[in-house]
Amino acid sequence: MLSIENITHSIDVWLYGTFNPTAALLLESLIVGLCAITLFAVLGLVLVLMERKVSAYMQIRLGPNRVGPGGALQTVADTLKLAMKExxxxxxxxxxxxxxxxxxxxxxxxxxxxxxxxxxxxxxxxxxxxxxxxxxxxxxxxxxxxxxxxxxxxxxxxxxxxxxxxxxxxxxxxxxxxxxxxxxxxxxxxxxxxxxxxxxxxxxxxxxxxxxxxxxxxxxxxxxxxxxxxxxxxxxxxxxxxxxxxxxxxxxxxxxxxxxxxxxxxxxxxxxxxxxxxxxxxxxxxxxxxxxxxxxxxxxxxxxxxxxxxxxxxxxxxxxxxxxxxxxxxxxxxxxxxxxxxxxxxxxxxxxxxxxxx
Amino acid sequence: MNASAVVFYILSAFILATGLLAVTSRKIFRTAIWLLFSLTGVAGLYFWLGMQFIAAVQVVVYVGGIVVLIIFSIFLTQQSGKDLPSPLRRRTVFSALAACIGFALTCLLLSRYSSFRVKESDYDFAPDMSISAIGNQLLSTSEHGYVLPFEVISILLLAAMIGCIVIAMKSKPGDK
Amino acid sequence: MAFLRTYLSDIYHGARSLLKGMKLTGYYFTHRKEIITQQYPDNKAEMKLPERFRGEVVMLHDENNEHACTGCTACELACPNGTIKIITKIETSPDGKKKKALDTFIYHLELCTMCNLCIQACPTDAIKMAQNFEHSVYDRSQLTKNLNKPGSKIREGVE
Known part of the structure; x- marks a missing residue:
């Protein structure tokens, strides 16, 4: 059965089989760091959108609904705006x-x-x-x-x-x-x-x-x-x-x-x-x-x-x-x-x- | 030099550099922040040693507690952003001297008593560092138990807490 | 003991009132039909404005091009920021009586705050608030409006 545990395990085995232990450890740290950063970015996008939608529905509003399907890309647009700012x-x-x-x-x-x-x-x-x-x-x-x-x-x-x-x-x-x-x-x-x-x-x-x-x-x-x-x-x-x-x-x-x-x-x-x-x-x-x-x-x-x-x-x-x-x-x-x-x-x-x- | 040694030297350099910055910085808030980094580096050193409980306690007590207290007292007392007056020449010389003598004394003690040195055989000696072992040791009444100091410190802290409450308590109007 | 009782009842009542609030927001969250947002440019055809929404002042004219304004200037006096200017004329009725009548009802939309005071001041209900809100124009002078239609006159019997 495909699970995250199996995937990480096979990556681990492959890394240690291909490189020497120090390099493998470094590479693993790098992968974990990249995953963490990706997780951060995704969480930021998803949670801000979720917050805006939840708040809208609780206040009998619609919330962001213009950018992307149902407003799903609103936070992406916001992030772009923030990145452009001074x-x-x-x-x-x-x-x-x-x-x-x-x-x-x-x-x-x-x-x-x-x-x-x-x-x-x-x-x-x-x-x-x-x-x-x-x-x-x-x-x-x-x-x-x-x-x-x-x-x-x-x-x-x-x-x-x-x-x-x-x-x-x-x-x-x-x-x-x-x-x-x-x-x-x-x-x-x-x-x-x-x-x-x-x-x-x-x-x-x-x-x-x-x-x-x-x-x-x-x-x-x-x-x-x-x-x-x-x-x-x-x-x-x-x-x-x-x-x-x-x-x-x-x-x-x-x-x-x-x-x-x-x-x-x-x-x-x-x-x-x-x-x-x-x-x-x-x-x-x-x-x-x-x-x-x-x-x-x-x-x-x-x-x-x-x-x-x-x-x-x-x-x-x-x-x-x-x-x-x-x-x-x-x-x-x-x-x-x-x-x-x-x-x-x-x-x-x-x-x-x-x-x-x- | 293996990776572990590299990590050790990086951590030590970090602790020393931030410690030096903490005593030389002219801005009081920056001093507190450098001290914070230095103490975090020490916690990192404990992690490097595998003493995770001590590392976490270091972070809780020194970084989360004492440095926050220092920062609060700076907030409540100091003028914002003003540089501190530079210290007297005499005082600088004496404190440098004191630091040098302290360092020399430590080196001397370490070289004199070689039992403090880490022997090759010590690498195999891995004490049980799990948190339940520490807890049992702390409350054990057997020969190497720490129950007496633990209780004494508890009473000290209780006394301090009661003292704080008494100082902070407002007396009701009418019962003088 | 009394202290403990008030302490616990404080906690109970606090928790209850918080849960009551959460029940209401939870109800709104789960009931999409309660949403009151109108998606304005998309729903122009079936848009429903609230009854008391105020867009601009208009003067009512009936099918004979007659209005109920006597030119009494009560609205002009009631207006807090000089939005309304009424120009009157002296009209001679067929039986030779001279009577003051409305000539031009000038309404400066750009100065109006939709405060409704002029409508309340009007003794003959000649003006009312309309619901039109799409007021943007390219030239400011277009916002100065003449509320009585050309050739209109006062309705019979309105004093």
Whole structure:
């Protein structure tokens, strides 16, 4: 059966058979890098179009429908427009940091991609510390935003960057605690172990109510971490023009935009991995016939389907809820999400020690 | 020189160069960013050693925590974009001297006590670096367990947290 | 305990109100027939404008080329930005009475903000808002319009 696992495996065998190990490793890294960049470009195009269409339908509009069939090429046209634009650097800006910041943001987004399992046996590096690596590296993304905000030498940018920093630093806590509550069930941080442990059902269903609570908390926290509405204070249009990327134009702005959507994809992929079994098809306990039927759907489709479902949910949030004020944002985290997730973690530990989960 | 050594030298050069830039830059925000890169390079070195947990902790604590804290304090205190005054000549000389002496001391210690040197046989010694092993070690009460330091640090952090809350807490009007 | 109860009920009510909002947007997302966008140049034939849409001021004329404007200039006075200019004349009725009547109703479309104040001010409902919105012309002077048709006169019985 043709699957991504077989394809990557045969490429691997062919490379190591043709070249010496160092050259083969280098070539493999090159291929992986190219795939990652391609994935980024495709994700950017697809997700922006999806966002515009979803927002349009939720606001009883039609959305882009002129370029290409049903507006499908709209984002391509937009990208072309952005590529043509002048990348202006303001006079009073710290030029070096100003130009470095978008690359910093996009490189961090690429680094988080490393342990994500896209399909059965398709993972760049099945690192031992999996989810810890993800939460560690994702805390780097705030640096790029702070850098952009400072280097622009603009008050809106600085305010946006500071808000974004406060927001990311606080919401990382509940996101981390939600991850830990699943890790107490799996007993491993490795992504492949986490997925394997969901062979007989996804944690969202196996882990009773605490898993559902931590799923909800995780979704809220990552929505805040990616600076999406209703938590988009960092770029609140009505108050800060565009927040930390006020001064950016052309391709540098496009990189920020791309990083935002790639980050959404990654956090949704992680949520899908932790709570919905990643590429694992829907299995229910020991219903072997049902499980076999589900196995006929390729694992990559399962992964993409779950991830895009979660992305849709996050877009649904964005186009439904009004933006929070900064004090509401912080009190939501520190007074509601954090105590709840700490309590939830205790419950989850109890469940996992007593073995009450399925 | 194999690929691994090349990676090591690239990483070391990166750490040293960014560290040097961090202490010589006249702009305070750039200093913080160079420090960030230096610390990330150290995390890279841990990855190169195969110590992934320590690398991740390095990133979480130093890069995600301390540097962000430094940047925030710069945001809240410093004038935007102004260059720092250049330091006194005397101070420059003394700090260069201190750095040289520290480097010499490290070299001396390393050459004196050859037990610190990596022997060929050490390459085979691969400690169990999985995260569950680290966790067990951290909470084990046996001879090489770290449960006592772990608990002491926990109490220290708890005290710090309570202190923060007490400082930040507004007293209600009326109960003085 | 009371604190805990309010805390939990806060969470419950917050979650409920958020879900209510999501239900509405979810309904719109799944029901395409609710879409109100009109694809303008394509649907010129069957385009439907909202009832209260205001495009321009027109004067109503009946089949005898008669209008209801008495030339009272109430609309001219009501207009906040001088869009309307009314020129009157003195007409002598067959029985020898002299009476003020409308000569020219000048309407500057380029100054009009479609605020509807002139229509509200008109005592005889002589003018109303039309729905035509394709106003672009190549020369600005074409926007200055004469609302009463040539040769028209006031309808009998309108005072």
């Amino acid at each position: 990348g202006l650097t303001p006079d009073g800006a710290d030029k070096f940091l100003f130009n470095l910041a978008p690359f910093m943001v996009i490189v961090v987004a690429m680094l988080i991609l490393v342990p994500v399992a896209f399909a059965k046996g398709t993972q760049i590096w099945d690192i031992n510390i999996g989810v810890l690596y993800i939460s560690a590296v994702s805390s780097l993304s705030v640096i790029g935003i702070l850098m952009a905000g400072w280097a622009s030498n603009n008050k809106y940018s600085l305010l946006g960057a500071m808000r974004s920093g406060a927001q990311i630093v606080s919401y990382e806590l509940s996101a981390g605690l939600s991850i830990i509550s699943i890790v107490t069930l799996t007993g491993s941080l490795r992504i492949s172990d986490i997925i394997d442990s969901q062979q007989d059902g996804w944690w969202l269903f196996k882990g009773h109510i605490p898993a559902m609570i931590s799923f909800v908390i995780f979704i809220i926290a990552v929505t805040a971490e990616t600076n999406r509405a209703p938590f988009d204070l960092a770029e609140a249009e009505s108050e800060l023009t565009a927040g930390f990327h006020t001064e950016y134009s052309g391709m540098k702005f496009a990189l920020f935009f791309l990083a935002e959507y790639v980050n959404i994809f990654i956090v949704c992929a992680i949520a899908a991995t932790l709570f919905l079994g990643g590429w694992m098809p829907l299995h229910i306990g020991h219903w072997t016939a049902f499980n076999h039927a589900m196995d006929y759907i390729p694992s990559s489709l399962w992964f993409i389907g779950k991830t895009f479902f979660l992305i849709f949910v996050i877009m649904w949030f964005r186009w439904t809820f009004p933006r929070l004020r900064i004090d509401q944002l912080l009190s939501l985290e520190w007074k509601y999400l954090l105590p709840l997730s700490l309590f939830n973690l205790l419950l989850m530990t109890l469940i996992s020690i007593k073995g009450w989960h399925f």
